[in-house]
Amino acid sequence: MKVPKSLEPLMRDGLVDEVIRPLKSGKEAAVYVVLSEGVVRCAKIYKEANKRGFHKQALYMEGRKVRNSRQARALEKGSRFGRKEQEDLWQNTEVDALYRLAAAGVRVPRPYHFLEGVLIMELITDEEGVAAPRLNDLELSSEQALEYHGRLIVEVVKMLCGGIVHGDLSEFNVLIDAEGPVIIDLPQAIDAAANNHAARMLERDVRNLADYFGQFAPELLSTSYGQEIWYLYESGNLTPDIKLTGHFKGRDKEPDLESIMREINDARDEAIRRREGRDSE
Secondary structure: OOOOHHHHHHHHOOOOOEEEEEEEEOOOEEEEEEEEOOEEEEEEEEOOHHHOOOOOHHHHHOOOOOOOHHHHHHHHHOOHHHHHHHHHHHHHHHHHHHHHHHHOOOOOOOEEEEEOOEEEEEOOEOOOOOEOOEHHHOOOOHHHHHHHHHHHHHHHHHHHHOOEEOOOOOHHHEEEEOOEEEEOOOOOOEEOOOOOOHHHHHHHHHHHHHHHHOOOOHHHHHOOHHHHHHHHHHOOOOOOOOOOOOOOOOOOOOOOHHHHHHHHHHHHHHHHHHHHHHHHO
16 A cells, blocks of 8 residues: 555654554554564554644643753744644653553553654454454443443553543443543543643543443443542542542532532533544544
8 A cells, every 4th residue: 555654754764564454543642563673563654734633722721841942942932943842742642651550550552762753553453363453443342331431440440540631432432342431532631730631541541431331221321430548649649550439428518519510511522523534534
């Protein structure tokens, strides 16, 4: 097949031996199956900012570290240089998160190389050795839903113990390989300690999982793992092997109904955009 222009530098450097086939293409990136250093892997080619569809980047950019004051000023002004710096920061966030999470034992694709907007990483496969399906493409039994939900909650806890919140976790960015769920797509990952929206995003991630798996195991719809996890994190009692109850009585304060409705509406709008994006692919 014709080699995408973005992969040509990696082929010249010997990081990619052969481009085997396209795997998927979305608003954020195009992914190809490649032979890299003699091993079948995948190459994620990030699309330019003006060709991507991810909304509300400002919420996710809060708290991200910049190299120097010049970069900070450029990001604030939104100049051409600033947009380029923002794009680099966006891409590097995913790369850094993958390295950190893989080292912490979180089930994410193992990264290998990142060069000129292309990330070479592990190809996640199913039991037959072919590219693993996304969670939303599967029909689950109640038992499978409970098992996968429980395993993903464990991964969310391990991520937060490492200081990271996915920020966009749902059935659309979880693959199911031969051993179970694998979390993908982390360019919007946030620093739990540096981003003021971290609690809301963590709770939304967990609610997305409950809503999806609740179609197959309705008892999950009444759980409140997100609030429980964040409370334990804030109080310094969250550990990777902690036993959760799935229920949280809350603090002695009135719920912020306006914020709750805003989050529900945002999640609904994002789900609609995602479905429209899949339909157009």
